[in-house]
Amino acid sequence: MSNTSCESAAAPGYYQHHIFFCLNERSNGEACCAQHNAQAAFDRCKAQVRAAGLAGPGKVRVNKAGCLDRCSAGPVAVVYPEGVWYSYVDADDIDEIVESHLRNGQVVERLVTPAELGR
Amino acid sequence: MSNTSCESAAAPGYYQHHIFFCLNERSNGEACCAQHNAQAAFDRCKAQVRAAGLAGPGKVRVNKAGCLDRCSAGPVAVVYPEGVWYSYVDADDIDEIVESHLRNGQVVERLVTPAELGR
Numbered sequence: 001m002s003n004t005s006c007e008s009a010a011a012p013g014y015y016q017h018h019i020f021f022c023l024n025e026r027s028n029g030e031a032c033c034a035q036h037n038a039q040a041a042f043d044r045c046k047a048q049v050r051a052a053g054l055a056g057p058g059k060v061r062v063n064k065a066g067c068l069d070r071c072s073a074g075p076v077a078v079v080y081p082e083g084v085w086y087s088y089v090d091a092d093d094i095d096e097i098v099e100s101h102l103r104n105g106q107v108v109e110r111l112v113t114p115a116e117l118g119r
Numbered sequence: 120m121s122n123t124s125c126e127s128a129a130a131p132g133y134y135q136h137h138i139f140f141c142l143n144e145r146s147n148g149e150a151c152c153a154q155h156n157a158q159a160a161f162d163r164c165k166a167q168v169r170a171a172g173l174a175g176p177g178k179v180r181v182n183k184a185g186c187l188d189r190c191s192a193g194p195v196a197v198v199y200p201e202g203v204w205y206s207y208v209d210a211d212d213i214d215e216i217v218e219s220h221l222r223n224g225q226v227v228e229r230l231v232t233p234a235e236l237g238r
């Protein structure tokens with residue numbers, strides 16, 4: 001077994017941008033992203049990335065995820081490896097994330113999740 | 120609207136290590152992580168991280184994910200922001216990822232997914 005530090009493993013990633021949408025649905029009445037059209041946002045993002053020719057290894061992957069545990073800021077998505085979190089509202093927000101961040105590498109500051117918002 | 124480059128946004132992440140397990144299940148007979156005990160591995164990882172006191176903001180998050188699209192290397196999990204992909208086999212592998220990588224920041228090289236393996 002040979003281990004190396006995470007820092008030294010910084011090769012180009014399998015995906016350039018890997019975005020995860022929280023699609024969690026709670027049945028107990030607590031806030032959850034699924035109440036806020038997260039599935040529609042995921043579908044929109046997936047379709048826009050594909051239409052823009054951005055999908056695939058070395059490019060962009062749009063992924064479903066379970067609860068990301070920042071429910072008070074939901075609906076949320078996180079883009080890695082940058083670790084940029086977004087709280088989005090509508091389809092226009094998704095389109096801007098795709099065009100600005102996923103295509104051009106520019107963070108959409110107005111949609112960035114406030115650091116103090118967690119579960 | 121003000122945008123900044125992703126590089127300049129490199130603040131400490133909401134999670135230090137965010138690991139996503141592909142739990143995708145295919146019904147068409149194609150290979151999928153769910154055929155390879157991915158759910159058990161996720162459950163094990165979640166439990167071990169919690170037991171080790173590593174769970175939470177600023178620390179570790181263990182997440183469910185849909186298809187990560189590296190099916191030929193499955194079952195897979197990816198740790199961000201490092202972008203380290205693992206192909207694991209059993210509970211011992213999970214325990215080693217938790218202890219070595221998620222606790223001590225050392226990549227478990229023997230379990231790293233070969234770069235050429237994709238969908």
